[in-house]
Amino acid sequence: MTAAWPAFRIAAGTLTDEQLDEKTSSGWTYRQMLGHVAAWHELAARRLRDFRATGQTEPADADRDATDALFKALGLAAEDREALLGEWDMDRFNAAIGAASLRDDRHVLFTKLDGSFARLREVVAALSDEQVSAHVEEGRSFAYAVVEGDSFGHYPEHEAELAVVVPATGEALAARIDMDWRRFRERVRHLGRAGLGERTSIGWTYKDLVAHVVGWLEDVPRRIEAIRAGTHKPIASQREIDEYNARSVASRALVGPEAMLDELDTSYRRMREAVLGLSADEARNPRIALMVSVRTILHWEEHGGEFQP
Template sequence: MSETSVTRGEAVAAINREREAWDTLLAEVGEDRMLEPGPMGDWTFKDLVAHLTDWRERTLRRLEAAAQGQPEPPAPWPADLEDDDEDKAVDAINAWFQEQSANKLLGEVLDESRASYARLADVVQQLPDAALTDGGYFAWTGGQPLGEAITSGVIFGHLYDEHETEIRRWLAGRPAETPASATRTAR
C-alpha cells in the first residue's frame, strides 16, 4: 500500500475530469474534421479516437475481470502479433486495431469512446480496495497502485505523451513533426 492512498472517490473524480477534457478536445476538433487525415499521418482523427479507445478497452477488460474475481483475460488481438521486439508488436497491434475499426461509423467510434470513461468509473467502484491501493495488485501498472495511476494521469498518459502535441499542431494548421512514429503506443 502506498503512503497516501487514493480514495475511490478521488479516482472516479479524476476519470470524470479526463472525460471532460476529452469531450473538450473532441469539441475543438469538431465532427466535420474527424474523417480527414490528420494528426497521425494517414490516420483520420476517427482512427485516433478508435485507437485510444481500443487500448482503453484492453485496460477495461482487465479491470472488469478483476472486479468479478476472474483471471486476466487474454489480449483481444491475435497471439501471432506478439513479438519480442515491443515496437514491432505494438505497430502490428495498432494496425490490427485500425483494421478492426475501419468500417465503424464515426458516431459508433465516438459512442464507444465516451462509454469507455463511464465503464472505467463504474469498474473502479466495483474493484476491491487493494486494487486501488496495492502497487502489486496489477502487474501491468509497473508497481504503481491503480488509484495513483488514475489520479496522476498515467492511465491516460498515452494521449498526452504520444498524441496531444500532434493533435494541437494539426488543430493550429501546422504539419505534424513525426507521423511515422505517432502510431506507436505504450501499453
C-alpha cells in the same frame, strides 16, 4: 481520470466529419486516433475487471476466449486476433485498431469512445480501497498504473494532434458550432410544424426535444456572464440536471409549434452572440469550452439518434 477526460472529449468533439479523415502529426487519421483511445479504455477495463475478480494482475490462459471476444468486439481482423492471442504486440494491436476504426462513422466512433470511458470509470469505481492500493511497483499500484497508462496519462500523448484543430477564438468556436447547428436545424425543419407533435425514439415529442435544446442554449450566455463575474456555480448533480430539463419542457408546454421554432432560433442567435464575444483567453479556458460544448455540439450529437434517417 474523470478530471482529465472533459478536455480531451471536448477537443475530440470539435472535430468535423472532414477533419476525422485528415492525417494528424503522427501520420494516422483523427478517426483512427480516437478509435485507438477507445480501445485502450476497453483493454484497461478488461484488465481491471479480471484483477477485481481474481486478484491477479495478468490474465490467465483460461481467459483466451474472453480476450478473443474482446478483440472481435473491437473490430480486429481474425488474423490479427490470432496473432495477438499467440504473442502480445502493442504495435500490431494499435495498427489493427487503426484499420478497424476506418469503418466507423462518426456516430459509431463517438459511441465507442464515450462508452469505453464509461465502462472504465464504472470498473474503477467498483474497486475496493485494498485493490486500488495493491501490488505497488515503482511507487504506483497496479490499478493506478493501468488507469494512468490508458486514460489520464494517455490523453496528453495526443494533445499536440488535437491542438491544431481545436477552436482557439470565439469566432472559431462559433463557426464550429454553426456547422453542427445547420445539421440539427435542418432535421427540425424537415419535421415540419405537424411533425413536432410526433414522438421520438425515446418517447417524448419532438416539440419537447426542441424545448429541451432551447433551455440549454439559453443557459450559455448566463453562465458566461457568471464565470466572468466570479459567481458561476457548476451543476452539482444529475438531479439538478433532471430538474432543469423538466422545467425547460414544462414552461413551454403551451407554446405552439411556430412560436417554439422562433424560440429555438432566437436562443441560438443569443448563444452565438455570447460565444462571439469571448476573448481568446476565454475561448481557450477549458471550463468555458466544456460548458459551451456540452450545451451545443455535444448536446445535438447526443440527440441525433432520435431523428429518423
